[in-house]
Amino acid sequence: xxxxxPAKWGLRTLAFGYLGLLLLAPVGLIFWKTFEHGLGPPIxxxxxPDALHAIWLTLLMVAVAVPLNTVFGVGCALLLxxxxxxxxxxxxxxxxxxxxxxxxxxxxxxxxxxxxxxxFGPTLSEWGIKxxxxxxxxxxxxxxxxxxxxVREVVPVLQEIGTEQEQAASTLGANAWQTFWxxxxxxxxxxxxxxxxxxxxxxLGEFGAVTIVSGLISGQTxxxxxxxxxxxxxxxxxxxxxxxIVLALLALTTLLLMSVGGRKAKASGxxxxxxxxxxxxxxxKEGS
Amino acid sequence: MGIAVEGAxxxxxxxxxxxxxxxxxxxxxxxxxxxxxxxxxxxxxRAIAGLENLDAGQVVIxxxxxxxxxxxxxxxxxxxxxxxxxxxxTVFGNVAFGLKIRKWDKPQIGxxxxxxxxxxQLDGLAERYPDQLSGGxxxxxxxxRALAVQPQVLLLDEPFGALDAKVRKDLRTWLRxxxxxxxxxxxxxxxxxEEAMDVAGQLVVMNEGRVEQSGSADDLYDHPANEFVxxxxxxxxxxxxxxxxxxxxxxxxxxxxxxxxxxxxxxxxLGFEIRVEFVLGDGTEVWAQxxxxxLQKLELREGQxxxxxxGQLKSFSGDVPSSGDHGASTPRDGxxxxxxxxxxxx
Numbered sequence: 001x002x003x004x005x006p007a008k009w010g011l012r013t014l015a016f017g018y019l020g021l022l023l024l025a026p027v028g029l030i031f032w033k034t035f036e037h038g039l040g041p042p043i044x045x046x047x048x049p050d051a052l053h054a055i056w057l058t059l060l061m062v063a064v065a066v067p068l069n070t071v072f073g074v075g076c077a078l079l080l081x082x083x084x085x086x087x088x089x090x091x092x093x094x095x096x097x098x099x100x101x102x103x104x105x106x107x108x109x110x111x112x113x114x115x116x117x118x119x120f121g122p123t124l125s126e127w128g129i130k131x132x133x134x135x136x137x138x139x140x141x142x143x144x145x146x147x148x149x150x151v152r153e154v155v156p157v158l159q160e161i162g163t164e165q166e167q168a169a170s171t172l173g174a175n176a177w178q179t180f181w182x183x184x185x186x187x188x189x190x191x192x193x194x195x196x197x198x199x200x201x202x203x204l205g206e207f208g209a210v211t212i213v214s215g216l217i218s219g220q221t222x223x224x225x226x227x228x229x230x231x232x233x234x235x236x237x238x239x240x241x242x243x244x245i246v247l248a249l250l251a252l253t254t255l256l257l258m259s260v261g262g263r264k265a266k267a268s269g270x271x272x273x274x275x276x277x278x279x280x281x282x283x284x285k286e287g288s
Numbered sequence: 289m290g291i292a293v294e295g296a297x298x299x300x301x302x303x304x305x306x307x308x309x310x311x312x313x314x315x316x317x318x319x320x321x322x323x324x325x326x327x328x329x330x331x332x333x334r335a336i337a338g339l340e341n342l343d344a345g346q347v348v349i350x351x352x353x354x355x356x357x358x359x360x361x362x363x364x365x366x367x368x369x370x371x372x373x374x375x376x377x378t379v380f381g382n383v384a385f386g387l388k389i390r391k392w393d394k395p396q397i398g399x400x401x402x403x404x405x406x407x408x409q410l411d412g413l414a415e416r417y418p419d420q421l422s423g424g425x426x427x428x429x430x431x432x433r434a435l436a437v438q439p440q441v442l443l444l445d446e447p448f449g450a451l452d453a454k455v456r457k458d459l460r461t462w463l464r465x466x467x468x469x470x471x472x473x474x475x476x477x478x479x480x481x482e483e484a485m486d487v488a489g490q491l492v493v494m495n496e497g498r499v500e501q502s503g504s505a506d507d508l509y510d511h512p513a514n515e516f517v518x519x520x521x522x523x524x525x526x527x528x529x530x531x532x533x534x535x536x537x538x539x540x541x542x543x544x545x546x547x548x549x550x551x552x553x554x555x556x557x558l559g560f561e562i563r564v565e566f567v568l569g570d571g572t573e574v575w576a577q578x579x580x581x582x583l584q585k586l587e588l589r590e591g592q593x594x595x596x597x598x599g600q601l602k603s604f605s606g607d608v609p610s611s612g613d614h615g616a617s618t619p620r621d622g623x624x625x626x627x628x629x630x631x632x633x634x
Contacts (some may be wrong), residue, residue: 164372168430169337170359171366172386172437182385186376 017024023166025220027248034241042242050219051239054227058204061223065142065203070196073150074188080151081158095148106144110137114213133215138223141209146202157191158184178235193258200254204247224250289317289350290473291336291441298331305331305340307497313490315350316471318464320478320488321522328497329477330445337443337473338362350440350473365434365472369427369446372538373418379405379429380414386437404432407466424455426427431463435470444476462488485509493517512531514562514604525574530601537576538597539586540565548594552588564588566596 034042045051076095080088098106114121114131124131131137165187168180185192207225214221222230224247231239291313298306305328313319321329336347338359347354354362375383382445383401392400405411408428410421418426434442437555447463448456464487467474478484484491485505492502493516501513505521512518515531523534527548550566553573557563562583565575576596578586588594589600 142328164370165374167359168368168374168433170371170387171337171339171362171364172433173360173363173389174385175360178389183374199375 006143030241030244030248033237034245041238042245045236045239045242046246048239050176050222051227051243053219054222054224054243057138057222058224058247058250060135061139061142062200062203064139065146066196066199068143068194069199070150072147073195073199074154074185074192076151077154077158077188078184080155082163095151096149099146100163103141103145103206103208104212109143110141110144110209110213114140118167132213133217133221135221138210138214138221139214142203142206145206145209146199149198149202150192153195153198154188154191157188193261197254197258204250204254291350291475292346292348293332293336294346294348296332296335296347297337297343298328298340299343304497306335306345309345309497309499311492311499311502313473313475318467318474318476318488319490319492320476320484321492321494322478322481322484323494323500324479324520326496327494329479329494331401332494333443333445333475333477336441337364337366339366352474363437363440365431365437365439365442367427367430367434367442367444367447369449370571371418371423371430371450373426373430375418377417378414379410379416379418379421382418382429383432385433390437400436401432404436407435408432422455423451424459427451427459431466439472442472442474444474446477446479448568449478456483463487485521491521493520495520512602514537518602518604521572523575523577525598527568527572527574527598527601530598530603532598532601534563534575534577536598536600537574538599539576539578539582540595540597541586543595544597547597550594550596552590552592552594555583555588555590566594568596588606 046055077090080092111132112118114124114137116122116125121132129136131140161184165183166179169183170176174182201259205225206223207229210223211226211229214226216222216226216230218230224243228240228243228247231237231243291311292309296306296309297304307327307328309332311332321332331340335342338354338357338361342355345355349362349364368463369410373387377385380401383404384397387397402411402414405414405548408431410425410432411426413421418429418435421429427450431444431447434510444463448459448522451459460483463476476487489500489504491505491508493500493508495516500515501508502523503511508517508521512521518524518531524531525534525537542547548568550568552564554565555562556565557580560580562578562580563575564578564583565573567573574596586594
């Protein structure tokens with residue numbers, strides 16, 4: 001069942017053409033536009049106070065939302081897979097909500113909850129806590145939209161590895177905590193890593209939900225995507241392109257970190273050697 | 289001392305896995321839990337290890353009630369059918385796991401692990417990963433891992449079930465020798481009666497969540513308590529209310545008052561053993577196990593009318609298990625292909 005050469009090359013051309021036209025060309029154009037007049041203008045655009053604040057705020061949101069969603073995601077996946085319960089179907093459905101609901105709607109719902117006329121808004125503002133139009137609200141929105149990724153990546157991996165290794169660890173004296181750190185987590189590390197990358201990418205790029213709750217205050221509640229959008233609307237194309245490039249570079253860095261981390265993990269993981277798995281069993285007969 | 293289970297019960301939904309099971313395993317013995325799939329033997333083993341909680345009953349390990357003790361504190365070595373190798377660790381890391389949990393010093397761990405790897409003949413493979421080992425090697429690694437922490441008891445759940453016939457035979461010989469050296473109380477689960485008889489000193493035959501009989505291999509073979517045990521620990525023919533082993537079927541050419549007329553249906557040569565299948569006047573199918581010499585002397589051929597004189601007839605009036613499908617009047621069906629193969633090679 002080997003594909004014939006024309007079909008193979010046809011498919012390859014199609015794949016590259018499709019990707020090139022839809023992804024590479026536009027992104028490449030942005031690069032070209034940004035550095036059209038050398039490195040100076042984009043650097044100037046990104047070192048303005050508003051731009052620097054936008055970068056800092058974006059990184060802050062990643063730093064808070066990603067660890068929280070990772071811990072929650074792994075815990076939730078363990079709950080769904082390892083502790084069978086009827087309520088799990090409900091939890092499973094709720095976790096998928098952020099995938100199903102438009103980010104704008106998520107932003108609006110936060111607005112309803114934390115606004116001055118919302119459920120929590122008045123109480124919280126009495127305590128002096130400002131959620132809307134400030135960082136907490138934007139972090140909440142980011143957590144909301146990026147919540148399912150780690151769970152969805154880890155659940156199938158947990159199902160696949162099964163429970164025997166964990167049971168073996170417990171018969172060897174490991175408690176639940178030791179079993180998790182030494183057996184379960186190393187076994188699901190790829191699922192977790194992939195989930196973290198997806199979560200990070202989503203938090204970096206989130207626009208819809210964050211727009212609603214941010215109030216778009218330059219230098220205060222403006223993340224990089226909002227900064228790019230604002231600059232574009234104000235015909236400050238140089239800043240828009242430069243901001244887009246920074247976003248792309250941040251996402252690339254995440255991917256790079258994962259593959260470097262992955263390679264390290266691989267160096268301490270199994271490297272199958274072909275044809276080397278049949279050391280004769282006959283020596284078992286010789287007894288000991 | 290040893291292991292004792294009293295009145296163990298376990299239900300999974302509608303399925304009664306263990307129904308009032310009591311067993312007594314002497315200290316330092318090598319005992320087989322033998323039974324068909326679904327007989328509850330694995331559940332019983334897992335309950336002894338603490339991997340399964342009993343609905344009722346008691347588990348006593350070396351005189352201590354362990355019923356409520358979690359698996360991690362029972363100090364049992366457990367070997368799984370599919371090895372349960374820690375895939376992200378080397379062979380060394382796997383064997384060292386229990387010692388690291390117990391916070392042994394590094395040099396001590398190194399000494400102990402290499403001692404065990406020598407014992408299971410994997411010493412040169414310490415830096416390999418489980419993926420790079422054969423099935424038999426992985427199972428020996430799992431055994432070394434279980435033995436590293438000097439468990440009070442060693443429990444093996446169908447340890448050779450996933451291996452091919454040859455490796456399996458080698459490993460069980462090797463397990464028996466290992467037990468002779470270590471004297472750790474060992475229970476292993478199998479559905480293969482030949483394996484159980486080959487390896488274990490004591491057998492516990494289970495069926496439908498109950499213990500049918502326990503004793504030595506000779507006991508069970510010569511004095512089976514019921515029809516199930518008789519048909520499970522060896523081949524059997526059914527003649528009305530009576531049972532007889534195929535090697536106790538004497539084939540004669542002349543009739544007398546103790547013989548029954550039969551027609552030779554098929555003659556199958558299985559190496560040294562010859563298996564001759566007959567059909568009786570009432571349609572019952574039986575078979576006899578003959579040697580090559582006996583066959584040549586009788587000069588049997590298919591379609592011939594001969595006379596059978598069954599010896600060692602057994603009957604179990606009123607003591608027959610409810611499930612009727614084990615009253616084999618034809619050679620017993622193997623549990624699976626491996627089983628059939630082993631039986632045929634016997």
